[in-house]
Structures are given as C-alpha cells and as structure tokens.
Amino acid sequence: MEKVVIITGASRGIGREIAKRLAKKGLKVIANYNKSEKEAEKLKAELEQEEISIDIVKADVSKREDVRKLVKYTLNKYDKIDVLINNAGISEYKLFTDETDKDWNKIINTNLYSAFAMSQEVIPNMVHNKSGLIINISSAWGVVGGSLEVVYSISKAGMDGMTKALAKELGPSNIRVNSIAPGMIYTKMNEKFTEEELRGIKEEIPLGVIGEASDISKCIEWLIEDKYTTGQVISINGGWIIT
Ligand code: NAP
Numbered sequence: 001m002e003k004v005v006i007i008t009g010a011s012r013g014i015g016r017e018i019a020k021r022l023a024k025k026g027l028k029v030i031a032n033y034n035k036s037e038k039e040a041e042k043l044k045a046e047l048e049q050e051e052i053s054i055d056i057v058k059a060d061v062s063k064r065e066d067v068r069k070l071v072k073y074t075l076n077k078y079d080k081i082d083v084l085i086n087n088a089g090i091s092e093y094k095l096f097t098d099e100t101d102k103d104w105n106k107i108i109n110t111n112l113y114s115a116f117a118m119s120q121e122v123i124p125n126m127v128h129n130k131s132g133l134i135i136n137i138s139s140a141w142g143v144v145g146g147s148l149e150v151v152y153s154i155s156k157a158g159m160d161g162m163t164k165a166l167a168k169e170l171g172p173s174n175i176r177v178n179s180i181a182p183g184m185i186y187t188k189m190n191e192k193f194t195e196e197e198l199r200g201i202k203e204e205i206p207l208g209v210i211g212e213a214s215d216i217s218k219c220i221e222w223l224i225e226d227k228y229t230t231g232q233v234i235s236i237n238g239g240w241i242i243t
Pocket of ligand 1: 036059087185
C-alpha cells in the first residue's frame with residue numbers, strides 16, 4: 001500500500017499545500033483541521049475533481065483526546081502510519097511583557113504540545129513497522145528568535161530540540177525525525193503585516209522574495225523519498241537567516 005501520511009493543520013496555508021502535493025503523488029493523506037471545516041471540505045472536493053481521494057479529520061491537536069481520535073481513525077482505516085507532519089500552528093505578535101499565561105498555554109499547546117502528543121501516539125506503530133518519518137514544521141524564529149514573538153519562538157525552538165533528541169532515540173528503530181524551519185511564507189498567518197512591512201522584509205531577504213507554501217512541500221516530498229537525513233533543522237528562507 002502507498003505511504004500513509006497525517007498532516008496536522010491542513011485546512012489552509014502550508015499544510016494544505018503539503019496535502020495537495022502528497023495526495024497528487026498517490027500517498028494516502030489524512031488532512032487534519034480544527035476550525036476551518038469549509039476550507040477542509042473544499043480541499044477534499046478540489047482533489048476529488050481530479051479523482052484523488054483524501055480523508056479530512058477534525059481534531060484540536062492541542063488536546064490529547066483529539067490527538068488519540070485522529071491517530072485511531074488513521075490506524076483503523078489504513079493500519080499503519082508512515083509519515084507524521086506536525087504542521088498545525090498559531091502565532092501572536094505581542095510585547096513579551098503583555099503575554100498572559102493564557103497566551104502561553106494556547107501557543108505552547110497548539111505548536112509544541114501537539115507535536116509531542118501526536119508523535120507519542122504514532123511512534124508505537126512506527127516502531128512496530130521499523131520504519132517512519134516525523135517532520136516538525138518549526139520556524140526561523142525558533143532558530144534565531146523573533147522580537148514580539150517570544151512565546152512563538154520558544155515553541156518553535158522546542159520543536160527543534162525535540163527533533164534532535166528524538167532522532168537519536170528513534171534512529172535505531174529506523175524512524176527519522178526532522179524539522180523544516182520556514183522563513184516568511186505567503187499565508188493567512190502573515191496577513192498581519194502591511195504592504196510596507198512586507199516590502200521591508202523582502203529587502204532583508206537575499207533572494208528578494210517571500211516564499212510560497214510549495215517551497216516547503218517540495219522539501220517534504222524529498223524528505224519522504226530520502227533515507228539518510230535525520231535530526232536536522234532544514235531552513236527554507238531565501239537566505240534571510242543564515243546560521
Ligand atoms: P495558517 O495559514 O494560519 O494555517 C494554520 C493551520 O493550523 C490551519 O490549517 C489551522 O486549522 C491549523 N491549526 C491551528 N490550530 C490548530 C489546532 N488546535 N488543531 C488543529 N489544527 C490547528 O498558517 P501557515 O502559515 O500555513 O503555518 C503552518 C505552519 O508553518 C505553522 O506551524 C507555522 O508556525 C509555520 N510557519 C509558518 C511561516 C509563515 O511564514 N507562514 C513561517 C514559519 C513557520 P483550522 O483553521 O482548521 O483550525
């Protein structure tokens with residue numbers, strides 16, 4: 001059977017683009033969404049027009065019971081999980097001193113806890129199969145830190161830490177774990193920036209353009225075919241951040 005892949009937060013933006021690319025390649029795609037039911041249904045319908053079938057599953061991945069439901073659905077239907085893409089995420093633009101405990105819990109639970117819980121729930125099946133790939137969509141801000149996005153930066157740095165440690169723990173079971181750290185990609189997440197701010201950002205990017213979701217999905221397609229890359233944080237940012 002083709003590879004089975006769960007993508008969290010696939011109703012919009014980067015996750016949606018990943019779902020489309022992998023489904024068109026013939027993978028069995030389980031596209032998770034939480035609030036954007038209409039967008040998820042639209043994605044499914046769009047692919048059905050090309051006679052491609054995907055599963056869309058509602059789950060709030062910041063909650064353990066929903067994570068279990070999503071993984072259980074996948075295993076009941078396909079009996080295996082080859083690839084997990086922890087993509088669901090939220091950001092917030094706020095002074096650090098204005099961040100509340102509620103903000104902290106929401107961002108950390110949505111971005112970091114979700115990757116922890118999703119990975120915990122899929123790993124037993126991957127260990128059983130002696131094969132698997134986990135990809136965490138982190139961020140350039142996790143690598144270098146983003147002003148006014150401190151909690152977001154913490155959540156993404158946490159994902160990268162998890163990637164490195166888990167890659168070591170799971171390597172002997174032939175499970176690879178990698179992060180992709182995007183720079184600035186055109187999605188709803190960046191609607192907060194004005195035209196002028198975006199122009200300023202472009203000037204800071206050596207390649208002079210803001211990235212597209214397909215720049216990320218192409219790398220994911222490559223990682224799925226690859227066999228020897230693990231524990232890495234792959235930066236895709238037009239040269240914006242070079243460490
Ligand atoms: P986006 O367009 O805002 O999409 C976010 C996705 O996450 C949506 O599909 C949303 O689904 C889902 N999501 C949010 N909370 C969720 C929850 N509790 N449970 C399940 N799904 C949830 O953002 P994006 O730009 O595509 O971002 C995707 C990932 O890339 C994020 O992790 C983000 O931090 C990372 N990233 C993005 C950029 C960028 O420039 N765009 C840069 C660096 C990193 P619902 O609407 O259905 O809830």
